[in-house]
Amino acid sequence: MAVVTTSKKACSVNPLKMSQPIGGSFAFLGLRGAMPLLHGPQGCTSFGLTLFVRHFNEAVPMQTTAMSEVATVLGGHENLEQAILNIYNRLEPEIIGINSTGVTETNGDDVEAFIRLIRQKHPKLEKLPLVYVSTPDFKDAFQDGWGKTVARMIEMLVAPVDTARPRDISRVNVLPGCHLTPGDLDELRTIFEDFGLKPSFLPDVAGSLDGHIPDEFTPTTIGGIGVDEIATMGQVAWTIAIGAQMRRAAEAMQVRTGAPFRLFERLCGLIPNDEFIAFLSQISGRSVPWKYRRQRGQLADAMLDAHFHIGGRKLAIGAEPDLLFDLSSLLHEIGAQVSAAVTTTNSPVLQRVRTEDVLIGDLEDLEELARSRDCDLLMSHSHGRQAASRLNVPFFRVGFPMFDRLGAAHLTMVGYRGTRDLIFDIANLIITDREANHGPTPDTWRSSCGGPQLHPPQLH
Amino acid sequence: MTSLPTTIQDVFNEPGCARNASKSNVERKNGCTKQLKPGGVAGGCAFDGAKVALQPFTDVAHLVHGPIACEGNSWDNRGSASSGSDLWRRSFTTDMSETDIVFGGEKRLYRAVKEITEKYDPQAIFVYQTCVPAMIGDDIDAVCKAASAKLGKPIIPINAPGFVGSKNLGNKLAGEALLEHVIGTGEPDYTTAYDINIIGEYNLSGELWQVKPLLDELGIRILSCISGDGKYREVAYSHRAKAAMMVCSKAMINVARKMRQRYGIPFFEGSFYGIEDSSDSLRQIARMLIERGAPAELMERTQALIAREETKAWAAIERFKPRFAAKRVVLITGGVKSWSMVSALQEAGLEIVGTSVKKSTKKDKERIKELMGQHAHMIEDMSPREIYKMLKDAKADIMLSGGKSQFVALKAAMPWLDINQERCHAYMGYIGIVKLMEEIEKALYNPIWDQLRQAAPWDEFDRMRQARTFAQMYAQAADPVRDASKNGVNTISLSNKNEASGGESAIAAHGLNLAKPCTNSTARCVACKDIRSDLQPPALQAAE
Numbered sequence A: 001m002a003v004v005t006t007s008k009k010a011c012s013v014n015p016l017k018m019s020q021p022i023g024g025s026f027a028f029l030g031l032r033g034a035m036p037l038l039h040g041p042q043g044c045t046s047f048g049l050t051l052f053v054r055h056f057n058e059a060v061p062m063q064t065t066a067m068s069e070v071a072t073v074l075g076g077h078e079n080l081e082q083a084i085l086n087i088y089n090r091l092e093p094e095i096i097g098i099n100s101t102g103v104t105e106t107n108g109d110d111v112e113a114f115i116r117l118i119r120q121k122h123p124k125l126e127k128l129p130l131v132y133v134s135t136p137d138f139k140d141a142f143q144d145g146w147g148k149t150v151a152r153m154i155e156m157l158v159a160p161v162d163t164a165r166p167r168d169i170s171r172v173n174v175l176p177g178c179h180l181t182p183g184d185l186d187e188l189r190t191i192f193e194d195f196g197l198k199p200s201f202l203p204d205v206a207g208s209l210d211g212h213i214p215d216e217f218t219p220t221t222i223g224g225i226g227v228d229e230i231a232t233m234g235q236v237a238w239t240i241a242i243g244a245q246m247r248r249a250a251e252a253m254q255v256r257t258g259a260p261f262r263l264f265e266r267l268c269g270l271i272p273n274d275e276f277i278a279f280l281s282q283i284s285g286r287s288v289p290w291k292y293r294r295q296r297g298q299l300a301d302a303m304l305d306a307h308f309h310i311g312g313r314k315l316a317i318g319a320e321p322d323l324l325f326d327l328s329s330l331l332h333e334i335g336a337q338v339s340a341a342v343t344t345t346n347s348p349v350l351q352r353v354r355t356e357d358v359l360i361g362d363l364e365d366l367e368e369l370a371r372s373r374d375c376d377l378l379m380s381h382s383h384g385r386q387a388a389s390r391l392n393v394p395f396f397r398v399g400f401p402m403f404d405r406l407g408a409a410h411l412t413m414v415g416y417r418g419t420r421d422l423i424f425d426i427a428n429l430i431i432t433d434r435e436a437n438h439g440p441t442p443d444t445w446r447s448s449c450g451g452p453q454l455h456p457p458q459l460h
Numbered sequence B: 001m002t003s004l005p006t007t008i009q010d011v012f013n014e015p016g017c018a019r020n021a022s023k024s025n026v027e028r029k030n031g032c033t034k035q036l037k038p039g040g041v042a043g044g045c046a047f048d049g050a051k052v053a054l055q056p057f058t059d060v061a062h063l064v065h066g067p068i069a070c071e072g073n074s075w076d077n078r079g080s081a082s083s084g085s086d087l088w089r090r091s092f093t094t095d096m097s098e099t100d101i102v103f104g105g106e107k108r109l110y111r112a113v114k115e116i117t118e119k120y121d122p123q124a125i126f127v128y129q130t131c132v133p134a135m136i137g138d139d140i141d142a143v144c145k146a147a148s149a150k151l152g153k154p155i156i157p158i159n160a161p162g163f164v165g166s167k168n169l170g171n172k173l174a175g176e177a178l179l180e181h182v183i184g185t186g187e188p189d190y191t192t193a194y195d196i197n198i199i200g201e202y203n204l205s206g207e208l209w210q211v212k213p214l215l216d217e218l219g220i221r222i223l224s225c226i227s228g229d230g231k232y233r234e235v236a237y238s239h240r241a242k243a244a245m246m247v248c249s250k251a252m253i254n255v256a257r258k259m260r261q262r263y264g265i266p267f268f269e270g271s272f273y274g275i276e277d278s279s280d281s282l283r284q285i286a287r288m289l290i291e292r293g294a295p296a297e298l299m300e301r302t303q304a305l306i307a308r309e310e311t312k313a314w315a316a317i318e319r320f321k322p323r324f325a326a327k328r329v330v331l332i333t334g335g336v337k338s339w340s341m342v343s344a345l346q347e348a349g350l351e352i353v354g355t356s357v358k359k360s361t362k363k364d365k366e367r368i369k370e371l372m373g374q375h376a377h378m379i380e381d382m383s384p385r386e387i388y389k390m391l392k393d394a395k396a397d398i399m400l401s402g403g404k405s406q407f408v409a410l411k412a413a414m415p416w417l418d419i420n421q422e423r424c425h426a427y428m429g430y431i432g433i434v435k436l437m438e439e440i441e442k443a444l445y446n447p448i449w450d451q452l453r454q455a456a457p458w459d460e461f462d463r464m465r466q467a468r469t470f471a472q473m474y475a476q477a478a479d480p481v482r483d484a485s486k487n488g489v490n491t492i493s494l495s496n497k498n499e500a501s502g503g504e505s506a507i508a509a510h511g512l513n514l515a516k517p518c519t520n521s522t523a524r525c526v527a528c529k530d531i532r533s534d535l536q537p538p539a540l541q542a543a544e
Helices: A020-028 A042-056 A069-074 A077-091 A102-107 A111-121 A142-157 A182-194 A205-209 A227-235 A244-257 A270-284 A290-310 A321-333 A363-372 A382-391 A415-437 B004-012 B025-030 B046-054 B068-072 B098-103 B106-120 B131-136 B140-151 B167-181 B212-218 B232-236 B253-263 B275-291 B297-318 B339-347 B362-372 B384-392 B403-411 B429-444 B448-452 B457-478 B480-485 B496-502 B504-520 B522-535
Strands: A003-006 A034-039 A095-100 A130-133 A168-176 A198-201 A236-242 A261-264 A314-318 A337-343 A357-360 A377-380 A395-397 B060-065 B124-129 B155-158 B195-201 B221-227 B243-246 B267-269 B328-332 B351-356 B377-379 B398-401 B416-418
Touching: A020 A034, A020 A042, A020 A095, A020 A142, A034 A042, A034 A077, A042 B046, A042 B068, A069 A077, A069 A102, A069 B131, A077 A095, A077 A111, A095 A111, A095 A142, A102 B131, A111 A130, A130 A142, A142 A227, A142 A244, A168 A182, A168 A227, A168 A244, A182 A198, A182 A205, A182 A270, A182 A290, A182 A415, A198 A227, A227 A236, A227 A244, A236 A244, A236 A270, A244 A261, A244 A321, A261 A270, A270 A290, A270 A321, A270 A415, A290 A415, A314 A321, A314 A363, A321 A337, A321 A415, A337 A363, A363 A377, A363 A382, A377 A382, A382 A395, A395 A415, B004 B167, B046 B060, B046 B124, B046 B167, B060 B106, B106 B124, B106 B140, B124 B140, B140 B155, B155 B167, B167 B253, B195 B253, B195 B275, B212 B221, B212 B275, B212 B297, B221 B232, B243 B253, B243 B275, B253 B267, B267 B275, B275 B297, B275 B339, B275 B429, B297 B339, B297 B429, B328 B384, B339 B351, B339 B362, B339 B429, B351 B362, B384 B403, B398 B403, B398 B429, B403 B416, B416 B429
Parallel strands: A003 A357, A034 A095, A095 A130, A168 A198, A168 A236, A236 A261, A314 A337, A314 A377, A337 A357, A377 A395, B060 B124, B124 B155, B195 B221, B195 B243, B243 B267, B328 B351, B328 B398, B351 B377, B398 B416
Antiparallel strands: none
């Protein structure tokens, strides 16, 4: 059982964490015709927007209430009203998703009350869903913002159901955590459909951020789950939540609609997928298609082939809790040692990470731990690149943001097939590193050489 | 020390800015940034602007005092290049928690400064104020002063919290901080008659290094560049330069003007984008240095160098003329970096069919007419939707713009090139302009465009089938007996969207409907043949 500690530093160096409001906006980006709106100064939106654009290489709709210093003193009601009206009049969105920021939370803006007043004053907004979620910057992290926002969407948008009516057993709700990529969601969609199940993904970033080219230019999201479909999510037989961060949302769904849920904390690895596929077979009443029996064999073979390279590696990983838990467990299961684990926020899964200690900290912590514990594989989002080059160890990019490589949206790690490909990618990275940096020389094993070469830490 | 509101008023009242000088008193008081429109803004905040302007100082620790959003969501996002320290690329933030908001963040800030000093021992620490600590009254000036005294190191407060205004205002506030706390606090080891400052140049993609060899060749020393590849010490003694060049529109005009006022350093506004502008700038530098006491022969050497470089550059551009003949360009950018860039593009044979004039002054617009003729399409403020339509209608062959409109162009299958700050190529000086041409050529002639503008083969197929289905339906409407027999036509979905989501059943229905009559009726076989020919890929065609 891992001990979870929090960094005591006053100064966070090379942050791993991103803020909770943009996690919320990210969730809204998985809705069709949506406009995420951050209630705060324009910079809050601009930074988040840039980050999404660099990660996905896509146009990303996101707006701001543009709180100025004066507006902050006076309170944000007027700015929120203007922002909603401007977006409504110019862009005709199907939904506006509002998250608060540090400024408006410090100010104590009562946004729910503002929205009520705005609706009273502008009856034309009657049909426009406005979902508001409180997400101060100075608390929690990206995945918390996502989880809270999805839970709130369910409370606001899913229509109450008549419990006497029979449920549609062919339908399932899927509540994916923010660590799943559009590629992951598409893989899952295929799996569900192969079992004859019709999944509703909430949110569905695969519909909006997979890179497809829309026929028409649209200033809001170009796809994702529609508000109309969300409303009917209560009629399903099962809700499947992926990642512990989605527990809150799954519980909200159960409370609202009575639909039972099953939470899969992991979908990467052999055993987790066995459980998943077995569950789908049960709820669909269908036997497991041959395709998945074969894929299971392929994954087993990938583990056989890769364990030579991954086994014994000392992994340093920095990621948000659910991603950290899933990936580090996978590598542990192929024989790697999880030597350094740093994360952004608290979560019940952290204690179960297969390592001694998990630190809620930053990438400087990860770099130091990786150096002192002699790690030889580093995993984090793209911001780990500087640490990786100083440590001179193979670096595998995972999670958000990934701004210095292409195809972040399609990195797939769920299912047998996703796990198989991920294992190959990691093993190949290790092989490349060995060939490039660790070829034997006549002096490699000469004792006067002083053992393995240590790269001196570079300060600047 | 002046208060932030006073500084902002002072910055807005910039006499060096031609546009400002033409304003009435009331207008001037309102400032040069447009009133922000909630729900319709796309730009960064003042903090963003301050950080952008100062972050290229390479040996400084840049500490952001605020909650995680300000730094955590934005660090390591600029392509400035450093010839030395990489400290500037590390990120430092106080990551304020709820407790800090309640009890105040000053103590945490002080401890953060101390930690950085102990661990990284930087030349200086720049402390950036953000909205939340500004709201709760954290006095970063006081903390920095105390920390400086205690730690014996320059700790500089950069007072530009995001909500005071735009990115541009932030640039200027950053400049004010340098003027107040840094410039004039150090002395160079030696000075020469050839020392210049370059102000407002960020060395993005290392582009200053495309020009520096020329300055080196002339014996001109960049005493201080604010801020590209800059070092703290160099800014501190920048007041000893003999002349200054102000680059990048008017982002740091206040620094250039106040340095002239305080230290008598003359400056000119110049650019190294494009051939003529590069030459002009080199001449101006030489002229100013000579006025300040450098030997007059500098001008001769400069002219000789310019002649040599211009000849080389024009010769290199010659190659592109046949490739660029009759190719049309749209320029969408906040303000064209340099008119000489435009004239070089034209010289190479490109036709500029439109340009945005959103940030242009009246004088700029006259210049555009002069350069591009009376028919030049001036785009005031085009919505992305309109740009998309224009590109889709193939009214241009390539778009040059900033990153914001990138996907508008690319999704319309239109060649596009980044000419703003996020770009990854360097386009400065005589080498840079040729590089720009190369990139344009690569973009224009990439083989992807012809493929991407082709519709998927089944699109045409679907259209034909739809038309046939309609024809059938009309026929049935006229023939009630057949209508009653329900031959499956009703199950066919007419929209592509439904078909995609409806899945296999819809496709199966189509297949059945198509296959069935084929075996029975010879008359229908003609239709079958048609369908097969529908499946042939259409000839290579341009965008619809």
